[in-house]
Amino acid sequence: VSVLAGDEWLRRNDYSLSEDQQSISRTFADFFRDKCPSSRVRAAEPLGFDEGLWREFLSLGAVSMAGTQTAGQPRVTLLDMALIAEQYGRYLAPLPLIEAIVCVRLLSGFRTAVARDWAVQVASGTRLVTMALQPSQRGRLHLVPAAAIADAAILFDAGELIVVTQNDQWPVVSNQASSPMAWVRNSATHSDRIVIEAGERASRLYAAAIREWKLLMAAALSGLGHGAVQLAVDYAKNRYAFGVPIGTFQAVSHSLVDATIGVEGSRNLTRKAAWFADHEHEAAPGMVAAAYMYAVESATRAATVGVHVQGGFGFTLESDAQLYFRRAEGWPVIAGDPRLELSTIADALASPQPSLKEW
């Protein structure tokens, strides 16, 4: 029985994927496994973007379907997107996948022509829009994910959602994850500073977009964690010390088990949070925050275990373990301290939950 969805004792508790969901998961697992071996991840560094892979990924339609709902077509859910993000994280794909999906969803929610135009362009892949993950201030610089490869960035400034553009690209700044992040200035004199929404609706949409970014990042991190563990498990089966595979030692196997426990739970909890976000967001406030915080924690542990199970080799750049390790924190921390989610969860707990008291 949940503490974050107070009435949950009268709910189904079904984590299993439907056939359609399994098919999405399989399709993207196959795609990334075939197209994105670690050599391609390495080749895309330090920028962290592979344009060819991005074109191939866009052709699968995941981004274009994110924002539009064609008549007769089933709505593409956040859960579907989370399943895709799991595989993206599993193979560390050098793509602005999460930013593109979240921005398409955000922009296609507006009626203004300019926002819809941006949505269409991002969906078709002709342009890329990203977003700042913390509220912005006039005149300040903000580290924005995927900004080094984006044409525009959405900022939330004093109650307004604005789009800023830059004639030249924002220059990439070297970072632990080899992500295409860049400094974006919220300039008072910016000529291309378009307000797309203001007031209460702007705040609400921005908060929802941040929540969606964290949800998809949680999914990506659970995939990343599984990848890190798998690499380490393979190593522990094949590396011998004292005449036996090191995976027979409990100091090794139990640390791998604890890492697995974390990423398995994280994947399921994220899918659950995605279900609530799709169907009954109000029923479980704090669920995305819980999934996100737990995902960062679990992925970091998995990636750390992944490095250390490989001993000295894990500490070398030759080992793929470092690719996972640098992204486990390097992907999410741009959104700020994950522990701050606890405050969101505490707020949810402090609000009245009558059904909890029935117990």
Add this chain to the structure above:
Amino acid sequence: VDFSRLQVSDDVRSFWNEVRSFLTEQLNEEVKEELGRHGTGHSDQFHRALGAKGWIMPGWPLDQGGADLDPMRQYFLALELRRHDASSVPKETTAIVAEVIRRWGADQLKQDLLRQLARGDFCICLGYSEPDVGSDLAAVKTRAFRDGDDWVINGSKIYTTGAQHCRFSLLLARTNVEVPKQRGLTTFLVPLDVDGVEVHPIQTLGGERTNTVFYDQVRIPERNRLGPVDAGWQVLADPLDAEHGIGSSNEHGLDEINGQGASYVEVLRRLFIHALHWATTTQCDDGRRMLDQEPTRIRLARIAVDIEAARSTPGAMGRVIGADILIRGAAELLEMMGPTSLLLQGEDGAVEDGEIEWGHRFAQGTAIYGGTTDIHRNIVAQRILGLPRARPNPTSSQ
């Protein structure tokens, strides 16, 4: 993936109401005291009442003493038993052994026992561990010798919880010392009311009673053997897997997915609700509620995350994390609530009437029941991650 509210049909709702009024009626003060944490954890009267309804083995057909309940009705029955804190270890172990008898018992034994058992006439406990043998279960030393048409048992079993309420114990005994340890074991159903059986209580840190059971020249008939001679390890494979949370399916999308961990998470959730109540009703020196203090908020939120994560962790993995978060969480709550959380139930000023104080002690047992958390980690390592099995020094085995 589906977490939607259950659509409860009128029929199911009326069954649900039947369960509720049954429990309201049956769980009088005396029975509640028996089932509660200061009681023995079992009430014979309540067990018989459940049995009369067919609710010991609720999924079994009517003619076998069950109630032929569909998964939805079984869900609501289990839910209400949990809500009313009406669980009993002997009832759970009886259900485990019932399936073993059904699969492996001789026809006569099944005819004699299964219907009675499902009707609540008696309970059965588990005789696995021994004073010198725990995690390495296949190394048990209790011996069974054939003597004419009978078997004679000698040895001792420990942590036989509920033995004082049970008519039989499932017993794992060595019948062959000439073969590797797993291949020389046989499973028996041993009556506890015969000559040579002695039940000695053991008190635990968690406040529950368990037992050592001594077997001295205990004579039992051949028909009480479950499964082939020397095949005891195979006989126990299914019940042990079930206890370890392996192979559980949740095909109806109703059950908790975290195996034995579910009941541990449930304990933590209860402690958490008490803590939330305390934090909402207790003021600190500056007049604000504890719930508005940042350290308190953070501790509570962290435990809420742990609970959600543990509920989402399947099988044997859920068992490990369930015990881990209960142990960690109970200690956190004890510290958070301060000095009066140390006071025992019934003492002046005992916070939440000693619930957290009890929980902190009780939690430690959950890392042990049904195999320690480290044994479960071994199971996950071998069966989920496919890591090679540890091969300890062979001279130390058996």
